[in-house]
Amino acid sequence: MTKPFRIERLAKQDRSGFDCGIPPLNDYLHKQAGQDERRRFAACYLLVDAATSEVAGYYTLAAGSVLLGDLPQATAKKLPRYPSVPVVRIGRLAVDQRYQGKKLGGVLLVDAIQRAASTDVGVYAVIVDAKDEAAATFYEHHGFTRFESAPRVLFLPVASGLANLP
Ligand SMILES: CC(C)(COP(=O)(O)OP(=O)(O)OC[C@H]1O[C@@H](n2cnc3c(N)ncnc32)[C@H](O)[C@@H]1OP(=O)(O)O)[C@@H](O)C(=O)NCCC(=O)NCCS
Numbered sequence: 566m567t568k569p570f571r572i573e574r575l576a577k578q579d580r581s582g583f584d585c586g587i588p589p590l591n592d593y594l595h596k597q598a599g600q601d602e603r604r605r606f607a608a609c610y611l612l613v614d615a616a617t618s619e620v621a622g623y624y625t626l627a628a629g630s631v632l633l634g635d636l637p638q639a640t641a642k643k644l645p646r647y648p649s650v651p652v653v654r655i656g657r658l659a660v661d662q663r664y665q666g667k668k669l670g671g672v673l674l675v676d677a678i679q680r681a682a683s684t685d686v687g688v689y690a691v692i693v694d695a696k697d698e699a700a701a702t703f704y705e706h707h708g709f710t711r712f713e714s715a716p717r718v719l720f721l722p723v724a725s726g727l728a729n730l731p
Pocket of ligand 1: 585586587590657658659660661664665666667668669670671672694695696697699700702703704706
């Protein structure tokens with residue numbers, strides 16, 4: 566049996582019908598993601614419905630770093646005393662309204678964590694900027710921890726993400 570969804574790097578796919586209910590996240594995929602890909606500012610991954618080729622969801626990844634001092638003390642004290650910590654940032658993540666509530670947001674997160682873990686450069690954690698409180702709760706539900714200094718920014722050490730994969 567073929568899989569109902571596949572995840573592919575953004576290229577020439579038709580993404581004009583994508584609607585997650587949040588206009589800035591729709592506009593980003595429709596108008597900006599291709600340019601960010603070409604400039605290597607973000608890598609965009611699409612969750613594609615294998616039966617219809619519709620885009621059911623997407624997320625973006627970019628390299629980043631956070632200050633060691635911004636991590637919770639309990640985490641920071643176990644890490645090397647370098648001032649900055651290498652991370653991969655999930656810039657945007659969204660699921661089309663027709664596909665929400667089917668655990669596809671979780672599928673995208675797992676894919677992002679696996680991708681961050683399998684890159685050939687050092688990555689301690691995946692971090693995300695949640696656009697609102699509901700989104701922050703979604704990430705907490707999936708094991709992310711809030712930064713004390715910025716509660717809409719959350720992180721998940723790659724090692725613990727891999728250890729808890731469904
Ligand atoms: C947030 C979003 C990505 C969730 O995707 P989804 O496919 O509908 O959610 P899932 O079906 O994968 O949910 C998986 C789990 O997360 C939980 N969940 C979903 N949204 C949640 C929320 N806002 N708060 C807490 N838990 C949430 C579900 O209850 C489910 O729990 P379970 O696995 O224990 O049953 C999606 O609703 C969306 O794209 N919303 C608009 C854009 C957005 O808010 N993006 C957030 C990133 S900035």
